[in-house]
Amino acid sequence: MLRVSALNAGYGSLQVLWDVHLEVGCGELVALVGPNGAGKTTLLRVVMGLLPAWSGRVEFQGTLLSAMSTPAIVERGVTCVPEGRRLFAGLTVEENLRLGAFAPAARRLVEQSLQEVYHLFPVLARRRRQLAGTLSGGEQQMLAIGRALMSRPRLLLLDEPSLGLAPHVVRHMFAIIESLRQGGRSLLLVEQNVRRALEIADRAYVLESGRVVLAGPAAAIRDHPHVVQTYIGRQG
Amino acid sequence: MMRQARPASRGMVPVGLGLAVAVAAVAWPLLPLPAYVHHVSVLALLWAALSTSWSLTGQFELVSLGHGAFMGLGAYVPALLLERLGLSPWMGWMAALAASAAVMVLVGYPCFRFRVIGDYFALVTLALSEVTSLAIIAARDVTGGSLGFTLAAVRPSSLAGQLWFMEFESRTGYYVLAWLLLALNWWVWRRIQRSRLRLALTAVGEDEVAAASCGVSVVKSKLAISLLSALLATSAGTLYARYVGYINPATVSGVTLSLQVAFVAILGGMYAWYGPALGAAITVGLAETLRIHLGSRLAGLSEVAYGVVVILLIVFFPRGLAGWLGPAARRQGVAGAGPWATRMLAVRARRREAP
């Protein structure tokens, strides 16, 4: 579904990604893990067209994304829940959600999508008229995910959805993420919470210093000595 | 390893260029050109000084549009002190410098302290220019308001007297003073290029927070360069008023003047020492030519033409003529080098920490 091949990218003269290969199959949940500053967010930014690739290809269902603008990519069915949520804090919950369905095709189904998101996150329905900036951290993350779902994406990129959340909220969040796979939707999950991410993922990539150092089934990655030692620790 | 852009090489070209400028400067007044051309060349020199002083801050992404305030103080304070108290313009100049420094600190310190940056700093300083202009108009009993102010003529006969009252019988006196002022601007420019301040300010321009974390005193660095720039602009104002003999709020203060100064520097290229002067020569020449050929026919036509030319130049030569002439005159770091100054400072800080 998503195929990233031989990708090089960076900021200014600083190269961040080095010859990255990555694939997400249909209905798959793929985890992308690695330390801070490894280039995970940069990779998502390139996929979303927010940052130009220096070389290499990003394809989605056979079409080349690397030459497209962000809005065009969203219209193709790829959406991103950005790092730090990036909600429109001064807009209401419902306005945030409606903006998620800005693309024409999604806008035709906006009422239906709205009901689906409210069904998935009942708390958002209760707070629909509240300003997004007044929500709690967990609610904000739900809103960010709900807003992304409003465009009815076939591929959803999630950037650190558990960041800054309380432990019991994190558990809830991972349960939600697992449920998002229903209906053949593919997910690419960027996470620092490596253990949990590998528990729910089908396959995983480990990105270090801009290079993919490990790739394979999540179970195998989880047991790999390097991963155990660096990311999971003894308790895993 | 990280790539680091090296500072501009100090090769033979700048030395040769400097020598050529010096020879031309001495020979120019001797040329049998129409008096009008010599008059315009003094104006161009004053504009060169003014825009060079502006580019001291402009090249560090510190966009101040307050030159209308400082030039205005430089023009009006000595003029009024001469008129009212008979003080020498040199003493008036000192007073104007003090006034400018006070205004700069009063506005600059809180701005830099509270991180008023980018567009907002430009707007604060723009408002400062407009306030100065409005204040001059409002104090019309003293300043003559928007009708302007004709400077008192002392007509001293001896050379010493002429010097003392900054009032010369021949244009050459002003010409020499204008050159000295421009040379002073260039000297300050050069000193800054070789100073620690340059690295600090470049880093601040790239990222204030990162620069501060590398040990740069953001407020002090910005205040230092802004003060230098303001004082040099004040000096240009004093000399301009004395040379032209008549000032009004629109010619030495206000929004349009401030924008004009910045434009001259950008057009010439504010990352090279000769850029602003080049811009001044071109714009003063252009404005005078348009004024002669169009201004006499229809009021406003020459300004329209000038404005259109300005817009076209900004769209098509965004980096200025000097940037287009030579790579050394371009801003370092623009062509993909990233925040080189911040990185260099970080490397130095790390080295200091290392045992």
Add this chain to the structure above:
Amino acid sequence: MNLARLLVEATVNGLLLGGSLALLALGLNLIFGVVRIVHLAYGDVLMVAMYLVYWLVAVLRWPWPLAALATVAASSLLSALVFAVLVRPLLRAPALNQLLATGALSVVLQHLALLVWGADYRTLSIRFPVVQVGGLFLPVSRLVAFAGALGVLAVLWLFLHRTYVGMALRAAVQDHEAARLMGIVPQRLYLASFLLAGAVIGVVALFFSLMYPVFPDFGVPFTLYAFVIVVLGGLGNLAGTVVGALILSEVLAVVGVLVGAELSASAALVMFILVLLVRPGGVFGRVAEGR
């Protein structure tokens, strides 16, 4: 006693002017917030629109409703033209270049007006009656302008809150990149904000034509006033903009009565400097993110 009545009258007049100023500042708030450009020719577009009102109503003797429609449409188009010709090529240029280009446009528009209409003050020379309310003399022109401004503000509010384009504009003020992630095309939004601001300018030009004569430099202070209000009210903050406009117009009116018109303009600008120093994000707004 006399001064007290003058002050009360000035306060009421300030309030009445505040409506139009709020509209004007709202247009600039959209441009500054969405496109992130310092549009120094903003007030000059207003000046051109006022000349247009003068030309249509006083010279060509068009009926008012038609002239009003034509003015709003033309000023909207002029604003869009400014975007397409001047701003779009400079979107990725340094902020300073954008500022200088719009500054140069301001000079061009002023002197074009000088060329076409001369330096004379032009008025519609419609005589409005003055009504007496509780001992105060109020010009009907200002009352009409105030009521009209309130109506248009309400329409604008509905537009910004009830339509997709309006929501997208508000979203883009807050977070450009997130707006792109929603599938919002920035370029279209820029054009929309310039079109909308142009229409608002057209409406303000109609109201101002009832109150002021127009001349080539008319727009200059209003550019700065609009920026003062935007900074006071905060980027993207509609309610803050209205309050900011009222504060500014009161300062202008009251200081004007006490010490004179030029000093009232200076006072407004000094207030602006103080506000920027204390709250760069606006008195009623959150602190704006850096560019």
